[in-house]
Amino acid sequence: xxxxxxxxxxxxxxxxxxxxxxxxxxxxxxxxxxxxxxxxxxxxxxxxxxxxxxxxxxxxxxxxxxxxxxxxxxxxxxxxxxxxxxxxxxxxxxxxxxxxxxxxxxxxxxxxxxxxxxxxxxxxxxxxxxxxxxxxxxxxxxxxxxxxxxxxxxxxxxxxxxxxxxxxxxxxxxxxxxxxxxxxxxxxxxxxxxxxxxxxxxxxxxxxxxxxxxxxxxxxxxxxxxxxxxxxxxxxxxxxxxxxxxxxxxxxxxxxxxxxxxxxxxxxxxxxxxxxxxxxxxxxxxxxxxxxxxxxxxxxxxxxxxxxxxxxxxxxxxxxxxxxxxxxxxxxxxxxxxxxxxxxxxxxxxxxxxxxxxxxxxxxxxxxxxxxxxxxxxxxxxxxxxxx
Numbered sequence: 038x039x040x041x042x043x044x045x046x047x048x049x050x051x052x053x054x055x056x057x058x059x060x061x062x063x064x065x066x067x068x069x070x071x072x073x074x075x076x077x078x079x080x081x082x083x084x085x086x087x088x089x090x091x092x093x094x095x096x097x098x099x100x101x102x103x104x105x106x107x108x109x110x111x112x113x114x115x116x117x118x119x120x121x122x123x124x125x126x127x128x129x130x131x132x133x134x135x136x137x138x139x140x141x142x143x144x145x146x147x148x149x150x151x152x153x154x155x156x157x158x159x160x161x162x163x164x165x166x167x168x169x170x171x172x173x174x175x176x177x178x179x180x181x182x183x184x185x186x187x188x189x190x191x192x193x194x195x196x197x198x199x200x201x202x203x204x205x206x207x208x209x210x211x212x213x214x215x216x217x218x219x220x221x222x223x224x225x226x227x228x229x230x231x232x233x234x235x236x237x238x239x240x241x242x243x244x245x246x247x248x249x250x251x252x253x254x255x256x257x258x259x260x261x262x263x264x265x266x267x268x269x270x271x272x273x274x275x276x277x278x279x280x281x282x283x284x285x286x287x288x289x290x291x292x293x294x295x296x297x298x299x300x301x302x303x304x305x306x307x308x309x310x311x312x313x314x315x316x317x318x319x320x321x322x323x324x325x326x327x328x329x330x331x332x333x334x335x336x337x338x339x340x341x342x343x344x345x346x347x348x349x350x351x352x353x354x355x356x357x358x359x360x361x362x363x364x365x366x367x368x369x370x371x372x373x374x375x376x377x378x379x380x381x382x383x384x385x386x387x388x389x390x391x392x393x394x395x396x397x398x399x400x401x402x403x404x405x406x407x408x409x410x411x412x413x414x415x416x417x418x419x420x421x422x423x424x425x
Contacts, residue, residue, distance in 0.1 A: 047170050054162060055391030059375045063385045070406075070414040073375075073385040075161075075212060075360070076279040077333075077405040081314075082325050085276060088317035092310035101309040103300045104293065105132025105285070109312045112319040113285055120244075121257040128290040131297070132312060134304045136242055136271030136284035141167050142299050143238045143267045143286065148173040148203045155197045155235070156206035157189060159213055159362070159392035159399070164206060164240075173203070179395030180216055186353040187216035191225045198233050205230065208240035210253050213362045213392050213401040215355020217247065220254040227259050236265040243358040245275050245326055248334050253357050263289040274359075275326050276318040283311050329405075333359045336404040336411040343415035347422045351399075359405035362389075364398045365422055371400050382417040 041049060056073055063069045104110065107127070114127035133139040140163070148154050150172040156164060158177035165175040178197045180187040198205065207226060209218040218226070230237045239256045247253040260266055271284035286296060300306060340361050341354040352363035368374045371388035378384050389399035402418075404411050 047172060051166055051170055052162065055372060056162070056387045059372075059379070059385060059387060062376055063379045066379055066383060068383045069379060069385050070383065070410050070417070071385040072402040072404065072406070072414055073387045075403055076273065077277055077329065077359070077403075078407060078410070079277045079329070081277050081281070082318075082322070084321055085278065085314045085317045089310045089314035092313035097309040097313065099309070101306050101312070103297045103306050105130065105307065106309060106312045106316075109316050109319075112316045113287075116319045117257075117287065120252060121255060123257065125287070126290070128293065129287050131286040131288065131293070131300070132307050132315075133284045133286055133300070134307050135282040136240075136269060136273060137163055137167075138282075138304065139269035139271070139284045139286045140164055140238070140240070141171075142296060142303065143269055144168055144171050144173065144204065145299055146292070146295055147236050147238070147267075151201065152203040153199065153201040154204040154206060155194070155202050157194070157208065157211070158394075159211075159389065159396040160206075160208060161212045162391050162393065164208075165393060174201075176202075177393050177395060180211075180214060182351070182396070184353070186356070187211070187214045189216070189218065189222060191222070191229070194226070195229055195232075198229060198235055202233065202235050204238055205235045206238045206240065207256075208242075210241075210243040210246060210355070210357025212243065212358055213360050213387070213389075213399075214396075215358045215360055215362060217253050217355075217357035220258055223254055223256055224259040227256065227264070230265065236267060239266055239268045240270075241268060242271050242274055246330055246333055246359055247357045248330075248337065248354075249356065263291070265289070267292070272315050272318055275329070276322050277325075277329070278314075278318065281311055281314065283307055283315055332408070333405050336406065336408055337361070339408060339411050340402065340404045340415045343412075343419050344422070347419050349422050349425075359403060361402045361404055362396070362399050363402075364389075364396075365400070365425075367425055368400075369398060371397060375400065378418070378421060382421045384414050384417050384421075386418075
């Protein structure tokens with residue numbers, strides 16, 4: 038018997054990442070500028086790594102609190118209270134083994150076989166895949182592309198929230214589009230949550246990368262206390278900790294026992310020394326975040342101006358996150374184009390086909406890198422576009 042036939046269909050049919058396929062091809066080529074993955078090129082700041090090292094030296098290598106060490110949950114509460122200008126109790130925060138783990142736990146706690154999970158797309162592909170692995174059905178409501186940028190049609194979203202919908206997932210600022218919901222749009226979405234039985238899962242991981250200044254608008258600004266909203270977040274982006282695999286959930290305290298139980302049956306908690314590094318990030322990382330955001334803003338402008346100058350690209354500079362999501366005139370198969378760009382121009386991009394069905398003609402570039410590399414990549418890409 039074929040060993041693969043023993044696998045459950047949900048596992049066996051989980052989609053291959055279209056981003057990883059391109060990365061695997063490009064890793065064998067010389068001189069590639071990698072704009073494919075959603076991370077910057079800076080290593081974790083020394084003050085964060087030192088805090089983790091001190092914890093290891095002190096022997097903090099044992100099982101620890103399922104919900105997270107008290108010091109980290111306290112730091113998360115203080116950080117969020119400062120960021121959103123409201124008092125948020127540490128009881129609302131739960132430490133997870135990455136932002137992806139936070140999403141998996143949120144889905145597992147809210148939806149199961151036959152339930153519908155509605156999300157705004159194009160979207161990071163891991164979310165829809167996690168929904169499918171959980172046995173639920175993912176339904177995408179596509180943003181509309183206009184010359185002024187991406188727009189959400191609230192009426193389309195309302196129509197998608199049928200009787201089987203249990204969860205509404207919204208990522209703003211968005212990966213891959215950079216779409217950033219206004220406060221009015223967030224208020225409209227919260228109105229839909231109140232009209233229905235859905236729970237909102239809010240992914241605001243890129244909220245600090247907001248190029249109009251300050252943080253991006255948040256559902257914290259429009260919700261009432263203890264409404265059915267679960268926030269999923271990560272230390273990966275703000276503090277250059279992608280490889281650490283540590284994130285958090287913020288949820289009404291009543292959800293706590295269920296989240297703790299799911300933690301027990303998934304990872305049994307996050308290593309204490311990693312959590313000590315996360316405390317240091319929250320307490321001393323504001324200067325680092327500000328420098329990252331400023332550099333990303335400059336990189337955005339360099340990249341977008343170079344592509345726009347070709348007059349053959351549909352692109353609006355993103356309001357948030359650190360991705361340019363663009364369509365090239367005459368390019369219909371973006372997966373094939375991504376491989377061709379690696380071979381011809383040594384620039385690594387992610388094809389739009391990796392982000393769901395709603396924007397197959399678009400490609401994503403992560404511009405969160407050294408400015409000279411961004412300038413070089415944009416120049417190579419612009420030359421490739423002009424030669425087509």
